[in-house]
Amino acid sequence: MTRIDCNVIRDLLPLYIDGACSQQSSDLVKEHLESCPDCRNLQASMSADIKTAAAVPVMDGKKMFRHARKTIFGIIIALAVMIACLGINTGGAFEGGPANIGELITTILYCIFWGVFTVVSRHIGPLVTTSFVISLLSAISAINGLVWRLLGEGGFIAAFISIFTSIPFYGFRYFMGWTSLYAVASVLSLGWLIYTGYYRRKIEQQMKQK
Numbered sequence: 001m002t003r004i005d006c007n008v009i010r011d012l013l014p015l016y017i018d019g020a021c022s023q024q025s026s027d028l029v030k031e032h033l034e035s036c037p038d039c040r041n042l043q044a045s046m047s048a049d050i051k052t053a054a055a056v057p058v059m060d061g062k063k064m065f066r067h068a069r070k071t072i073f074g075i076i077i078a079l080a081v082m083i084a085c086l087g088i089n090t091g092g093a094f095e096g097g098p099a100n101i102g103e104l105i106t107t108i109l110y111c112i113f114w115g116v117f118t119v120v121s122r123h124i125g126p127l128v129t130t131s132f133v134i135s136l137l138s139a140i141s142a143i144n145g146l147v148w149r150l151l152g153e154g155g156f157i158a159a160f161i162s163i164f165t166s167i168p169f170y171g172f173r174y175f176m177g178w179t180s181l182y183a184v185a186s187v188l189s190l191g192w193l194i195y196t197g198y199y200r201r202k203i204e205q206q207m208k209q210k
Contacts, residue, residue, distance in 0.1 A: 085110035092169040107171025121137035132196040139189035145182035
């Protein structure tokens with residue numbers, strides 16, 4: 001067939017693939033495809049694109065709204081619990097003695113909801129940046145406290161920086177000393193830092209590609 005025939009066939013291909021053209025047109029396209037490898041390749045490519053597009057899930061407005069509402073609600077609850085935990089543990093952390101069972105539960109809840117906040121906010125640019133900064137400060141404070149306890153040096157400045165770890169993680173003093181507490185806090189904080197850093201970097205790369 002001539003080039004014009006190929007152009008006509010290619011115009012009919014979308015209808016042919018969808019099964020929406022007439023029987024006469026369908027027979028014409030089918031006959032042409034048997035003898036034209038270029039059009040056959042085009043048909044295979046178009047069929048693959050249509051299947052891929054059909055496989056992409058479409059979220060309607062109501063589902064998107066419900067998803068956004070659940071995300072916002074989860075973030076608010078996580079932040080509220082974390083702030084409440086800080087308030088509960090403050091007194092005991094400044095006294096420095098062993099924690100009670102209530103303060104241990106408070107610290108466990110803090111860790112759980114900090115994890116919830118970190119996961120829920122991982123795709124939201126400003127929040128994942130906030131999460132990254134807090135994780136970084138927590139890691140610096142925890143490592144500072146650990147070094148301070150191991151070396152016995154640092155004085156007032158080291159003690160002040162370690163407050164950002166000693167308050168939220170104070171409940172661990174129920175069954176461990178300060179050195180172990182700072183070691184555990186360092187591991188957890190570094191884990192959060194790596195996690196949030198990965199998603200922060202991912203969002204930055206996506207923004208550069210747009």
